[in-house]
Amino acid sequence: MxxxxxxxxxxxxxxxxxxxxxxxxxxxxxxxxxxxxxxxxxxxxxxxxxxxxxxxxxxxxxxxxxxxxxATRGLRITGYDDHRVLIEVQAGHPFTDFVDTTIAEGLTGMEMLVGIPGTVGATPVQNVGAYGQEISDTLVDVVAWDWELGRIVTMDATACRLGHRTSIFKHTRRWTLLSLRFALRRSELSAPVTYRTVATELGIPVGGRVPTAEAARAVLTVRRGKGMVMDSTDTDRRTVGSIFLSPEVSPGQADRLRAQNAPVNHFADGSTRVSASWLIQQAGFELGRPITAGTRISSLHYTLVADDGASAESFAQAIDIVLQQVLRHTDVLLTPEIDFIGDWHFRPARSSGRAGDDAADSRR
Ligand SMILES: Cc1cc2nc3c(=O)[nH]c(=O)nc-3n(C[C@H](O)[C@H](O)[C@H](O)COP(=O)(O)OP(=O)(O)OC[C@H]3O[C@@H](n4cnc5c(N)ncnc54)[C@H](O)[C@@H]3O)c2cc1C
Structure with a gap:
């Protein structure tokens, strides 16, 4: 070490x-x-x-x-049954490699998660998900160090309380995940393609299925178009993906938003949510717009990215400015998805505070 x-x-x-x-x-x-x-x-x-x-x-x-x-690495098959393969993965293993391996092995369950950066050990923390799949679909259990109990614990997926971009591990340092087990189904075909953009890319109707590798290629193409894969040559590469969670909406709000062509999707936890990026766009932010010193809206997608001169303080201020302006324009309060590490805690300005709006307005 x-x-x-x-x-x-x-x-x-x-x-x-x-x-x-x-x-x-x-x-x-x-x-x-x-x-x-x-x-x-x-x-x-x-x-x-x-x-x-x-x-x-x-x-x-x-x-x-x-x-x-x-930075631990390694994955191994620990068991089979008629339809499923159990795979144990070390927490530091790159998630993209794990996903690619499952596709190459003729397994379904991870193909829509292709291109998401990070380690396998971090995936349950916010129940990583994209394009209709999430970690909760396949996670069996985790082995973790419990800093409160001072010993190793094994927690099954139910104990992990996986929800929409959340789990028992989010916003706490109580556990360090050491290894994880997943169960994936054998299938040459992908899960049903439930996202219109991916179905369009594949030229199939929503709900259709294609070979897993084809589905993964289509997801990667859609993600690249939004700057949602890590590419060292990309000008928007200093990113954390989505800054905000997609907020939950009521059935009535969902109908109204759909009428405005908003991307509204159902999630496995039963919630219906509208895309945070769409709300940011509705609030009047344009692609590429500078927000604070060294921060701006990505040139490809409605999220924040960093450039030279960015600091944690300026980035946190930018988050607050976007949050306040979205609240003012759409009446929806966004919640940051990212985790704040270090000895500070991010506190968004109160909804009544207008400092963020003023700062954003002055940059138009
Ligand atoms: C371009 C881009 C696209 C993205 N797209 C998506 C997406 O489509 N869907 C999605 O859900 N996320 C997405 N993300 C977010 C991110 O990739 C995931 O949250 C990923 O799981 C983070 O992994 P990491 O190893 O980088 O974790 P880190 O950023 O290092 O850590 C994230 C959190 O997990 C905790 N953590 C990390 N490892 C462990 C461990 N072993 N035990 C306990 N806690 C741990 C950390 O303390 C921290 O709180 C994207 C990010 C980027 C940059």
Missing amino acids: RVTHGAPLAPLTTLAIGGPAALLAELHVPADFPEFVKLAGGCPGRPVTLGHGSNVLVDDSGSTSAVLLM
């Missing part, structure tokens, strides 16, 4: 923002984890677990708590 003191966290995140970690430990070998538990005991607060940093905003002052960079 490699341990450094004062290492900058910015290069370990896709936004490339954030100060140093008082103690950073890179875990490559699962058996070294107990050594980290001892080291973390010498630092204040509960340690932070970091994967590929693709869904976090790290504070400019960094973290005084110990940071564990989860």
Whole structure:
């Protein structure tokens, strides 16, 4: 295990923002984890677990708590039945590699999640999902270190309380996920394609099925068009994907929004939600528009990205400005999807506060 003191966290995140970690430990070998538990005991607060940093905003002052960079790798088949294959994956394994492997092995359950950056261990944290599939469809259980109990625990998928971009692991440092098991079905055909954009790309009706690899290719094409894959040459590459959760709407609101051509979708937890990006567009933000120092709306999609000069403070301010303007224009309060790492806590300005709006207006 490699341990450094004062290492900058910015290069370990896709936004490339954030100060140093008082103690950073890179875990490559699962058996070294107990050594980290001892080291973390010498630092204040509960340690932070970091994967590929693709869904976090790290504070400019960094973290005084110990940071564990989860870099373990490996996946293996642990069992079969007639239709399903059980696969155990180390938490630090790249998620894109896991998804590609399942497709190559003739399994369905992950093909719509192709191109999502990050580690496998982070996927239950916000029940990662896209284009009609989410981790809750296939997760069997996780093995985790429970910092409160001070021991290893195994939690089945029900105990993980996976919801729409949330779980028992979201907004807490209580657990560090070490390994995970998934059950995937054997099938040459993908799950039904429920998103219109993907169905259009494939030239099939919504609800149709195609070979899993074809479905994955179509999803990747749609994602690329929105800057939703990590591409080092992309000018919008300093991104965390979606900044905000898609807010839940009532049946009446859903009908009204559909009449305006809003992307409204049903989710596995029973909720109906409207796209946050669509709301941002409705609130009057244009693609590429600068928001605060070093931050702007992506040139491809209605989300925030960072450029030179961005800081955690300016990025958090930009989040607040977008949130306030969407509230004012659409009466919908957005909630940030990303996690805030470090010794600060992001507090959106109160809905009555107009500072954000004023700042945004002055940049039009
Ligand atoms: C271009 C782009 C596209 C994206 N598209 C999607 C999408 O379609 N759908 C979607 O759901 N997300 C999407 N995301 C968000 C992100 O990819 C996922 O949330 C991903 O699971 C984060 O993985 P990570 O390893 O980078 O986690 P990090 O960003 O490092 O961490 C995220 C959170 O998980 C915690 N965490 C990480 N690893 C562990 C662990 N082993 N144990 C306990 N806690 C842990 C961290 O403490 C933090 O709170 C996208 C991001 C980008 C940049």
